[in-house]
Amino acid sequence: LTGGEPSLWIDREFVDCLHQAGKYVCIETNGTRLLPDNIDWVTCSPKQGVKLEITRMNEVKVVYEGQDITVYEQLPAGHFFLQPCSCSNTAETVDCVMKHPKW
Secondary structure (H helix, E strand, O other): OOOOOHHHOOOHHHHHHHHHOOOOOEEEEOOOOOOOOOOOEEEEOOOOOOOOOOOOOOEEEEEEOOOOHHHHOOOOOOEEEEEEOOHHHHHHHHHHHHHOOOO
16 A cells, blocks of 8 residues: 555455455555554655654655655664665765665
8 A cells, every 4th residue: 555645544344344355454554544454565655754643664765865764774674775865876875775774
């Protein structure tokens, strides 16, 4: 589930319906709203300076624009990903990943 901020409209009942249809439910969220606890996979894509409300996440995905990524390394996730903001900062993003092996 993605697009806009899916946590604005999903609830436990909706996720249960997806499970009953045999679906594995994944969400990509900015993390600013609590989520139903029956989601199978949570990707948190936090925005700079925003307080996170979620405490369970499987992965963190940051759109890299030169910010300090170490502030995200404390988040309780097993996977950390950087995504270039545009083609023009791909090399900078790769360089950042090479300097920060957790990503």
